[in-house]
Amino acid sequence: MKRIVFVGECMVEMAPADGGLYRMGFAGDTFNMAWYLARLRPDWRVDYLTDVGSDAVSDDMIAAIAAARIGTEHIRRHDDATVGLYLTSLHEGERSFAYWRGQSAARRLADDETRLAAAMARAEAVVLSGITLAIQPSEGRNWLISALSRARQDGAKVCLDPNLRPALWADAAEMRAALMAAAAVSDVVWPSFSDEAAAFGDADPAATLERYRKAGAREVIVKNGGEPVLFHDGTTTGSVTPVPVAKMVDSTAAGDAFNAGWLAARLARKSCEAAATQGCALSAKVIAGRGALVPV
Structure with a gap:
């Protein structure tokens, strides 16, 4: 059985519902990826590495993670912290967020090297995001x-979604340096071109791909909204054009779903082109529903 470890922060999600109300759930970029992968490949073991509080909402979060058939063995609890929360606003399918994460226990998830090593041991792949890095203090990072x-040296495939969020970093220079340091130890990087162009000044997706490839990533898959996905699989470069979506209801977790679809195919030893095609197909289904976690 393949074992995939996701590292990051699961948060309380308050998403718009009918009648001007909000629906409470649990989501977060790496958790969303884990949630979708667990549905695509129920025969694989999907584990989540994070920290939460000891309060009732943390109890509910752990229960929800377990109910999604995601392993909770590597979730650590704290009496003096809780979990973060975000509220989603929608305008013509595009989402914006407001965050409350000052007391998030996940800010401590990387403070124990022995624990990190134990959680990643014997993993087929370890998956994280730029948000995972951003919320850690420099030492933990x-x-x-x-x-x-x-x-990676022990055989795990390290997968990184840069998911650039400048507001989480002290400054842009720190963000760029940390992301490129993480890319240097990654096998797979899934950047989003619009974010990369803003942060690094990339002229086009090919420039983004080349920068991460030169940093040390073996496979780079550049997402670009509804435009073609550009990929390099270690030897060749190609592209996949997403199928147009009739109506975008909610773009939340579109990139996370793409990553999960890509992982499900690529770790099953399908081609990078087939993996990108599957990622696009899953993303299209997700943006046709509301919230981060859409039944697929």
Whole structure:
């Protein structure tokens, strides 16, 4: 059985519902990826590495993670912290977020090198995002990158979605340096061109692909909204054009779903082109529904 470990922060999600109300759920970029992968490949073991509080909402979160058939063995609890929360607003299918994560226990998930090594041991793949890196203090971030490097040496495929969120970083220089350090120990990187162009000044998706390839990533898959997905599989470069979506209801988790679809195919040893095609198909289904987690 393949074992995939996702590292990051699961949050309380308050998403718009009918009648001007909000619906409470649990979501977060790496958790969304894990949730979709667990549905696509129920025969694989999907684990989640994070920290939560000891309060009732943390109890509910762990229960929801377990109910999604995602392993909770590597979730650590704290008496003096809780979980973060975000509220989603929608305008013509495009989402914007407001966050409350100052007391999030997930900010401590990388403070124990031994724990990180144990969680990543014997994993087929370890998956994280730029948000995972951004919410850690600098020391924890360095420990996490070191743990990823060791996991890679031990045979795990390290997968990174840069998911650039400048507001989470002290400054743009710190963000760029940390992301490229993580990319240097990654096998797979899934950047989004619009974010990369804003942060790094990339002229086109090919420039984004080349920058991450030169950093050390073996496979780079550049997402670009409804435009073609550009990929490099270690030897060749190609592209996949997403099928147009009739109506975008909610773009939340579109990229996360793409990553999960890509993982489900690529870890089953399908081609990078087939993996990108599957990622696009899953993303199209997700943006046709509301919220981060849409039944597929």
